[in-house]
Amino acid sequence: MTLRERKKAKTRAAIRDAALRLFTEQGYAATTVEQIAEAAEVSPSTFFRYFPTKEDVVLIDDYDPLIVAAIRDQPASTPVIEAVLQGMRDVFEQLTEEEWVSERRRQALFRVVPELRARQQQQTLDAVDMLSAVIAERLGVPADDAGARALTGALVGVMLAFLYPRHEVGFQPDDFDRVKQALISVREHLEPLRS
Known part of the structure; x- marks a missing residue:
């Protein structure tokens, strides 16, 4: 992979890891996209570039x-x-x-x-x-x-x-x-x- 592809994969993994951790800790329904983005140290708009919905973090x-x-x-x-x-x-x-x-x-x-x-x-x-x-x-x-x-x-x-x-x-x-x-x-x- 190119450097750009590696950075994108790393960001995607960070978002998913943060989401899965929050879903486990506080429940799926209680976790917001904003909380996931904050935990992954990205903006909500960056979250949506990688995952169209909160569900997709788990489903994709x-x-x-x-x-x-x-x-x-x-x-x-x-x-x-x-x-x-x-x-x-x-x-x-x-x-x-x-x-x-x-x-x-x-x-x-x-x-x-x-x-x-x-x-x-x-x-x-x-x-x-x-x-x-x-x-x-x-x-x-x-x-x-x-x-x-x-x-x-x-x-x-x-x-x-x-x-x-x-x-x-x-x-x-x-x-x-x-x-x-x-x-x-x-x-x-x-x-x-x-x-």
């Missing part, structure tokens, strides 16, 4: 574009599900402990703030669209291919089923292996449908 997932890029970087010979899981692993294994703490704090807010939960559902649909596009790309089919979308839905469904019960402790390194084993099990159960 900075890792999605990195995951898409990491999936694209997997060798063409890698099966699509392996490429997705390895791309995700590549991104999450590079996170610092501080970044993990911030991500776990962000995820915890989804469990306790109803207005965030509602918008998170829309975000999940947006993530399905994004992931479906990169899966279709790897499969060499159009972006709106029904098979690519179904595969994406199955992958996201398995991830939600296996990762959400563990949100109390946060994402764990063995979660990728658990999801992979679950997908193998799904494939085995779907095999009879071919006949």
Whole structure:
């Protein structure tokens, strides 16, 4: 990254860290944008250059574009599900402990703030669209291919089923292996449908 990009990333992280700390200390509803800006040592207008709303401090997932890029970087010979899981692993294994703490704090807010939960559902649909596009790309089919979308839905469904019960402790390194084993099990159960 250029110096300018590093400074922007640092400011964005400072705003998010201040917001997450204040949300934890005094509650989401009681925290104002002005308080977040003050704690991050930026102006409210700077806050809004990075996050359109207070909700977006929690909702915007900075890792999605990195995951898409990491999936694209997997060798063409890698099966699509392996490429997705390895791309995700590549991104999450590079996170610092501080970044993990911030991500776990962000995820915890989804469990306790109803207005965030509602918008998170829309975000999940947006993530399905994004992931479906990169899966279709790897499969060499159009972006709106029904098979690519179904595969994406199955992958996201398995991830939600296996990762959400563990949100109390946060994402764990063995979660990728658990999801992979679950997908193998799904494939085995779907095999009879071919006949």
